[in-house]
Amino acid sequence: MKPKQPTDLMAPPERPAPVAGAAGRAPGVLSEKHVARLSVYRRLLQDRPAGAPPEIYSHDLAALSRSTAAQVRRDLMTIGFTGSPARGYRIDQLIEAIGRTLDAPAGQGAALCGVGNLGRALLDYFTIWRPQLRIVAAFDTDTAKTGRVIHRCRVYPLAELEAVVRAQGISVGVITVPAASAQRVAEMMLAAGVRGFLNFAPTPLHLPDGAYVEEMDITTSMETVAYFARHLPGAAATEKP
């Protein structure tokens, strides 16, 4: 009897699907794109050479980050950071402001599951990592790996996952197990309290709302790059005769 009755109202509204995980962002929470760009800005600013000036203009930061000046200004607007028309943005303050938005005040711990080639590479990648966000535990089923310390990180048997994750209050999970085990491992982590997932396994994770999943699909990225390598403006597109 409602005035506006869609014909297929019977079907469940087909929610955006746990599409990227952030089930309909709460107010005041940034979008994925904003967060990603802010992270890049911060890293670029931190990596600045010592003698560089203490301020930066939006268009300079844009050039560094392959963005646009307007985009940079918008992004900084979303975190309420302001600069001066004369000098631009104070770099030290900006780094701090981004930190207030991105970092957990008390720090966050991450766990990595699957200490294969890729898992070890990531452990190495993240050892020299700021204390705000660190991989503090790794898990594997292979008893040849468990009990050891790899790249400064202790490797536990998968059976201890729940206990370790709970004990350390780990909220982020990195999945580097084979595709066949990814879903199971993710569910174990979710049950232990992990809320954010970085999935390197070549299969999408299916988790309920209340979990955020970012797919790092290397295979797909590779295929995407290959496609555009062939379809760029000046490409001798190996297709049409």
Add this chain to the structure above:
Amino acid sequence: MKPKQPTDLMAPPERPAPVAGAAGRAPGVLSEKHVARLSVYRRLLQDRPAGAPPEIYSHDLAALSRSTAAQVRRDLMTIGFTGSPARGYRIDQLIEAIGRTLDAPAGQGAALCGVGNLGRALLDYFTIWRPQLRIVAAFDTDTAKTGRVIHRCRVYPLAELEAVVRAQGISVGVITVPAASAQRVAEMMLAAGVRGFLNFAPTPLHLPDGAYVEEMDITTSMETVAYFARHLPGAAATEKP
């Protein structure tokens, strides 16, 4: 004298910046999102268990890929693939149709620069790879690594990059060198004819139009996941009092 005279017309129109690399997609070329989803669809369909039915409905493929039925139908529409209301989509035909769009008929070769932990992990990841797209050469400056064969892939000294890339007609580059060398290595590859780049180094590449770059920024992804792990609907947001 033009009727519509923007005030800052003097500034270069500030092109979308080599934003993601696909400088203003030519007509008939798919968007990055479409290509990425098609890649995922194909992989999921290929990985199907043997006894599964030969057809699939849009909503089933959507469930597998964390998408929506409407999105799947749109994506298939963009490649001109059609199904039947009664049976859905023929899986074998769909895999083939996606292949016609994504794959180079004659195959494509990729080169990997930087045979460190991550580089080796990726070589391993891609050894069991379809012939359509393979890493056919790796490069490194470390003479302890060059000349060897790692995960079936020959490692050459960086000095031979140009020759090898040209000789093998390599069009895709994977960058796994430290941040400080990424730009230089990318430019070498570009000069040798590489057009598509997958960049794992934690710094954005600056290449001219005519090159496509996909940033695989693990650090940023990690920070994004950490952020949303704390800002999910039911999160005990460690922020507000």
Add this chain to the structure above:
DNA sequence: ACATGTGAAGTTATTCACAGCC
């Protein structure tokens, strides 16, 4: 009934462009 294919509508993201201020 239920699924496809697709204009139309809606949503989100990016860019424009200008007022105001160093």
Add this chain to the structure above:
DNA sequence: GGCTGTGAATAACTTCACATGT
């Protein structure tokens, strides 16, 4: 004069919803 901050305009992407087919 060149830069910031931002409403307004535009573009990109996604979803709705229904005509149509089986």
